[in-house]
Amino acid sequence: MTEIVLIGGGHAHLFVLEAFARAPLPGARLTLITREAFAPYSGMLPGRVSGQYAIDGGEIDLKRLAARAGARFVHASATTIDRGLRQVVVEGHAPVPYDLLSLDIGIVPDVAAIAGAAEHALIVKPISTFRRKLDGLLAGLGDGRTRDLVVVGGGPAGFELAHALRLRADGVPAQAKGGVRVTLAAGRELLGGVPARGRRLARRSLDDAGIALVEGARAVRIDPDAVILEDGRSLGAQAAIVTTRAAAPDMLGRSGLAVDERGFLKVRPTLQAEDDDSLFAAGDCVTLLGQHRPKAGVFAVREGPVLAENLRRAAEGRALRRYRAQSQYLMLLADSRGKAIALRNGLAIRSRLAFWLKDRIDRGFVDRFDDGS
Ligand SMILES: Cc1cc2nc3c(=O)[nH]c(=O)nc-3n(C[C@H](O)[C@H](O)[C@H](O)COP(=O)(O)OP(=O)(O)OC[C@H]3O[C@@H](n4cnc5c(N)ncnc54)[C@H](O)[C@@H]3O)c2cc1C
Known part of the structure; x- marks a missing residue:
């Protein structure tokens, strides 16, 4: 049995859980270790502050998504990765052994x-x-x-x-x-x-x-x-x-992983750690070697499907896909006047249509992973 362990319910791991729900991997067991039972979708955070969305809207029920994926759900904080013993040390829980490990644990405020x-x-x-x-x-x-x-x-x-x-x-x-x-x-x-x-x-x-x-x-x-x-x-x-700026979660440095000068995990285009083929990571907690990009949910989202595919391929011993971060992406910034500023390729507009589009994209994302079933 191949033990695949996911730490953190970040945006990229939603895609991994969805992919395993759609197509289970025989001979593998998936475990999700997460501090939060609900994953907030970044695009809707301000709307939940303003009251545009319900306070419990814009969140994905991780326990339910894990159940759909046939994954074991460990609702606790991972504290350290013991690579010698190939296990994750978890607060208030027995250590969780892994063959393949994936981190999507975001940042901590600096x-x-x-x-x-x-x-x-x-x-x-x-x-x-x-x-x-x-x-x-x-x-x-x-x-x-x-x-x-x-x-x-x-x-x-x-x-x-x-x-x-x-x-x-x-x-x-x-x-x-x-x-x-x-x-x-x-x-x-x-x-x-x-x-x-x-x-x-x-x-x-x-x-x-x-x-x-x-x-x-x-x-x-x-x-x-x-x-x-x-x-x-x-x-x-x-x-x-x-x-303001994001800081790296302590767990990365504490576990002796290969991190950059600010403490973020260095990953290759396959989303594997620089020095460890069994360790994958995505989202804000990583620095993509050779592809400098800002920390934004959009990258975690784009990395998700590649991460899902590579965990599956690694478990099957197949060659891995390479992730290439896009240099241009649509940024939509909502304001309190019913408009949003849309930015892409050096162009910028502010309109009600952009606000409507952002709302549609954001709701669509949450509905995709939180189907209520
Ligand atoms: C107000 C606000 C608005 C934003 N708006 C946007 C936007 O419009 N567009 C955009 O692209 N980005 C936006 N961002 C940035 C966005 O939130 C992040 O880039 C995005 O959430 C990163 O996703 P992630 O997958 O890396 O991790 P996260 O979404 O941060 O998820 C990480 C998860 O891992 C869990 N975790 C952490 N450590 C552990 C541990 N040791 N054990 C177990 N679980 C753990 C955390 O509890 C968390 O649930 C916004 C941020 C803020 C604060």
Whole structure:
């Protein structure tokens, strides 16, 4: 019996489970080890903050998907990979032996990069905890005091979250006597790396929504009531939400795997670890050797089918497929005015149609893996 073990219910592993549900592999046993029972779909996270989607919408039931795939479901955190003994050490559970192992464990927020963030910032995932804290903060509105919400980080997640918070706050009654100010502290520049027209559209969209944009300086400290920037500016903040750089999960380095200088697992185009043919990985936790790409759910999604196929081929002793990350992809950034900015190949438009398209793509993705049966 070949033991195939998946750690993490990230986007790529959804495809692996789906592929095994469609075509079981005789002589192999699949196990999913996951800290969360439900996998949030990244594209719908801001919509779950804003209330566009139900709080439990946009999630995939991993236990149900694992059952469809005939996989054993271990609801726990993996702590270390013992490659000598070929087993995964799991918190509160017996070690899980493997012949082939696959990691899709995402990132951890890099709260260490900003002083005070670990103590004072709100973290977006898990989303249910985040929403509870946010709703608690908004509950007292109407007492005459203004709440300042500051989103730190000017990437796509920061942009969408600022809009989502705006929409959420606008939906709370009794705002007139106080209200909520949303500020996006975008670091040196909003959406760095995006073409100038895209950045212009993004600024206009923030302006339309009444979201204050602060650029030109990174946040260096978070106090209980303020975000402090590197040029000394202080932004009042009853809540600061950090969406800046991603850090690698500790487990990779702790397990003695071949990682890059930031701690992410180095993988070859076959999605195998640089130095281990039995270890596969995909999604934000990897660095693809020779193919530098940003950390985004879209890559985890594209890697998924290749990973599924390669695990099957490896179990059967066949030659593996090579994954080539696309250099151009469609990025859709939703705002709180019912529009989205679509970016691709240097082109940028902002329209209601783009918002509709994003909603359709996102719902389609979740429905694919969470068929409710
Ligand atoms: C607010 C926000 C909005 C975003 N919007 C977009 C967007 O529109 N488009 C886009 O492409 N990207 C977006 N992103 C980025 C996107 O969320 C990530 O790129 C994507 O989720 C990465 O997928 P993944 O498969 O690598 O892992 P993840 O989706 O992060 O999943 C990893 C899973 O592994 C589990 N896990 C981790 N460690 C362990 C362990 N030791 N043992 C067991 N389980 C473990 C975690 O609990 C988690 O469930 C957004 C991010 C944020 C925060």
